[in-house]
Amino acid sequence: MTKMRSDRLKIVFMLCLAFVTSGGKYFESKVAQLIRDETEDIKCFVEGKKDFTCFWEKEDGTNYSQDNYTFTYTYMNENKMDCAVSSLFLLSSNRSVFFCKLPKALFFTSLDVQVLRDGQMLYNRSLNVENILLTDPPRNVTVWSSGKEGQLNVSWLPPAVKYIDDSLIYEVRYAVEDSHMGKVEETKASTMLVLRGLQPDTRYKVWVRVKPDGVSYKGYWSSWTSPVIAVTPPGSMDPLIVLLVVFIILILCLLSMTVILSHHKFLLKKLWPDIPTPEHKFPGLFTVYKGDFKEWMSQNSGSMWARSVQMYTEELPSPLEVLSEVSLSPLDERKLVRDEDQRSDSGLTEPPHWLMEQLRALQENPESLSRSTLLQSHDTYITLNHSSGGQREDDVFEETLPLQTLFTSAGTSSINASHSDLGSLRQSSASGRLSSQSSFEDPNHPWPPKGPGYAYMAVADSGVSLDYSPMSSSRIIEIGKRSFYANEYKNEIFGYKWPFSAQQVQSGY
Amino acid sequence: MDSEMQIIRLFALLLMVLEWTRPGLSSPLRPICDLRVLDHFIKEAWDAEAAMRTCKDDCSIATNVTVPLTRVDFEVWEAMNIEEQAQEVQSGLHMLNEAIGSLQISNQTEVLQSHIDASIRNIASIRQVLRSLSIPEYVPPTSSGEDKETQKISSISELFQVHVNFLRGKARLLLANAPVCRQGVS
Numbered sequence: 168m169t170k171m172r173s174d175r176l177k178i179v180f181m182l183c184l185a186f187v188t189s190g191g192k193y194f195e196s197k198v199a200q201l202i203r204d205e206t207e208d209i210k211c212f213v214e215g216k217k218d219f220t221c222f223w224e225k226e227d228g229t230n231y232s233q234d235n236y237t238f239t240y241t242y243m244n245e246n247k248m249d250c251a252v253s254s255l256f257l258l259s260s261n262r263s264v265f266f267c268k269l270p271k272a273l274f275f276t277s278l279d280v281q282v283l284r285d286g287q288m289l290y291n292r293s294l295n296v297e298n299i300l301l302t303d304p305p306r307n308v309t310v311w312s313s314g315k316e317g318q319l320n321v322s323w324l325p326p327a328v329k330y331i332d333d334s335l336i337y338e339v340r341y342a343v344e345d346s347h348m349g350k351v352e353e354t355k356a357s358t359m360l361v362l363r364g365l366q367p368d369t370r371y372k373v374w375v376r377v378k379p380d381g382v383s384y385k386g387y388w389s390s391w392t393s394p395v396i397a398v399t400p401p402g403s404m405d406p407l408i409v410l411l412v413v414f415i416i417l418i419l420c421l422l423s424m425t426v427i428l429s430h431h432k433f434l435l436k437k438l439w440p441d442i443p444t445p446e447h448k449f450p451g452l453f454t455v456y457k458g459d460f461k462e463w464m465s466q467n468s469g470s471m472w473a474r475s476v477q478m479y480t481e482e483l484p485s486p487l488e489v490l491s492e493v494s495l496s497p498l499d500e501r502k503l504v505r506d507e508d509q510r511s512d513s514g515l516t517e518p519p520h521w522l523m524e525q526l527r528a529l530q531e532n533p534e535s536l537s538r539s540t541l542l543q544s545h546d547t548y549i550t551l552n553h554s555s556g557g558q559r560e561d562d563v564f565e566e567t568l569p570l571q572t573l574f575t576s577a578g579t580s581s582i583n584a585s586h587s588d589l590g591s592l593r594q595s596s597a598s599g600r601l602s603s604q605s606s607f608e609d610p611n612h613p614w615p616p617k618g619p620g621y622a623y624m625a626v627a628d629s630g631v632s633l634d635y636s637p638m639s640s641s642r643i644i645e646i647g648k649r650s651f652y653a654n655e656y657k658n659e660i661f662g663y664k665w666p667f668s669a670q671q672v673q674s675g676y
Numbered sequence: 677m678d679s680e681m682q683i684i685r686l687f688a689l690l691l692m693v694l695e696w697t698r699p700g701l702s703s704p705l706r707p708i709c710d711l712r713v714l715d716h717f718i719k720e721a722w723d724a725e726a727a728m729r730t731c732k733d734d735c736s737i738a739t740n741v742t743v744p745l746t747r748v749d750f751e752v753w754e755a756m757n758i759e760e761q762a763q764e765v766q767s768g769l770h771m772l773n774e775a776i777g778s779l780q781i782s783n784q785t786e787v788l789q790s791h792i793d794a795s796i797r798n799i800a801s802i803r804q805v806l807r808s809l810s811i812p813e814y815v816p817p818t819s820s821g822e823d824k825e826t827q828k829i830s831s832i833s834e835l836f837q838v839h840v841n842f843l844r845g846k847a848r849l850l851l852a853n854a855p856v857c858r859q860g861v862s
Binding site: 216217242243244271272273274275276295297329330333334382383384 | 715718719745746747748749750751827842844845846848849852
């Protein structure tokens, strides 16, 4: 009976001891932690507003039990109190400790604790309870992704300690799974943290621990929570690839620009061709002599023929056949009959010579031309009127060809001295007259100059505008105007075939 | 006509003067529930306590002063109502104010003097904070005589230890659990 009772008492005692020693879930880990971190002989910690524990390690090589020890504590202005000593064996570190759970925890006041072994003072320590806080680790650690690249959100709940939860700081540790390199971030008075700068699409482990902030309460870092694993969202676009693409585009643009710039002349020629001008054929005419063809001619007289040969090779003028109309004025008819009569005696009439004579007659009688309808054809013939008089300027201008306007020059009888490449018509001051009804055709073979007294014109109608200014520019304007009037209603072809160069004729328009 | 204008002018002037001086009860202060304000004072009290810890020989008080007890038993504290807590805190602040104020008389170094001045200012500020939270003002004890929650000290370092412990403990607990602050928090 007594044996059974003693056995029951032992069982109850063991259970009580087990209950007492178990304490909280983290009691043993806290004890183990303080064994490592606390240097004092008597290690004390308070877990909340109560649960105040002090312990000391069993000395190596001794066999003392808890009965050998006495633990006393004295609060300021209070009496000394005793505390029951218990023992605990730590499996993790294979060590034994003796501890005492103080029934009363008074904060913000001084406390003296003593350990006596067999009545002898072993250890003593003076402390404040609010300075030895060692709480449980944070609860409900949650890690999730907000969707932003390289970020994870961490949140947790503070340990269940009243009055102290507003004076805590937290530490968050995170590392790539299976990696030993971790980073730590601290946060104060907040139970949430955003981790930034993480690798995309990677598994991360996160731990959290807590400690009093040191203003009102002081203490030790709690143990780390169990790791929580989360995956960062995958990266959207590798910035390196974007950068490379941008570089390639830049290089291509530079290359194309270089090609365009190096061949810009060629491209410009193709897209915006130059309007051909005859300036290169008349060196110095526009630059030195300001378009004064007469001056230019006089200066360049020596080399004209050489150039004219060159000109002929480039633009071969064809001879211009000058014909006279059959219908003649009565005066001329009489003259012709007379001539024919004269010639008929010779018995031999050479048809080709009658034309020369006719022309000679015309030279003698310039007025007849106004009445005659010599060379009234509409296509390819011109009438040449070489009169030395200057009376009928107005008549002349009415029927004037545009070419006449171009080829007006001073001098009256110096027709023979025409030296222009194209055999410009050296017209006397007034009466060089050309039928407005004719146009110039592009001759195909060179036309040798014929007898004196005639100005031969070898015209190359290549669309080249020939602008020869006469003595005075005002005259050309005047002429130009009138000629245009003539052209307007007489012969549109002229307007089409004779584009004037811009510099001289613009004023005429 | 003139007299009427005179009356109106006087009336306007009177209104302006009254508005400016605001006799009578002033408008209630905005409650200061942020504990960081008190934490700032506690940090300064820590600095003063650390500075006073070093001076031992020079820092002695001629006569013993009465200071509050700083110990806090949470179970006991929770059992007290707000008025009792307020009374305890207000009387403690009063005692500390008198004790630290008495130190200004004796010759001290500049550093120590600055800590003493800061502590006096901070106690006054804490009283203002309590006033903003509608905490009852200090009522001097009438019949009880010696207050239970008091102690006698004889050194300046002890005084500043009591000072910092009192602010960290009872004063902070009272502010943290002020009814005015808890009303806004669900």
